Amino acid sequence: MSHHRISFPFLLSLIISVALLGACGSSTEQKQSETATADSTQVKSAQKTILFFGNSLTAGYGIDPEDAFAGLVQARLDSLGKDYRVINGGLSGETTAGGLSRLDWFLEEEPFIFVLELGGNDGLRGILPSESKSNLLAIIDKVRAKYPNTTIILAGMQIPPNMGQxxxxxxxxxxxxxxxxxxxxLIPFLLEGVAGNPDLNLPDGIHPTEEGHKIVFETVWKTLEGLI
Incomplete structure (x- = not known):
């Protein structure tokens, strides 16, 4: 077997060439990455947003968020190839007053559809209906003032007769x-077919199970379907 000696100048030249090629490749990759990021940003901005703004019912209390009705809406839109992004703005324990105070943060970008689901906690706490109504009106006014073209859906709610008929x-x-x-x-009653059924609610009797949320989703989808 013959042995070929590699001279130091040749080796140095080879190392420099490889380094330069690597730098060019890195620069090319960076440009491709920047282009991909720009394309991704354009796609994101082209997407229409559906914002669900509510309390624990929207948040999916007690179950995985993707199994809550808002997550099921996203899954249905994806299956239909619709370019929509669902934002779950649900917060457990939220009242209409709390929703009004935190609304601005969610209005940094324009929602194509705004679904308002608040009031249930007001009712359970015995807050004056006139106060709850005033807050709901103010939330709608604030959305309309900033984004006049946004479609607003109000999810109706009912409460048990604990506070009197x-x-x-x-x-x-x-x-x-x-x-x-x-x-x-208006969705007349968000929990239609679910409220009061122990098989479709968690042990607290208030929050739907995964099966319950599937029914809530169908109720919501009947209204959404004609708007997308």
Missing amino acids: EYTEEFKAIYPAVAAEKNVT
């Missing part, structure tokens, strides 16, 4: 009244 009826009447006054789309 008069309060229960007055609370129930908030939602159709707000929808009529502000000319927004």
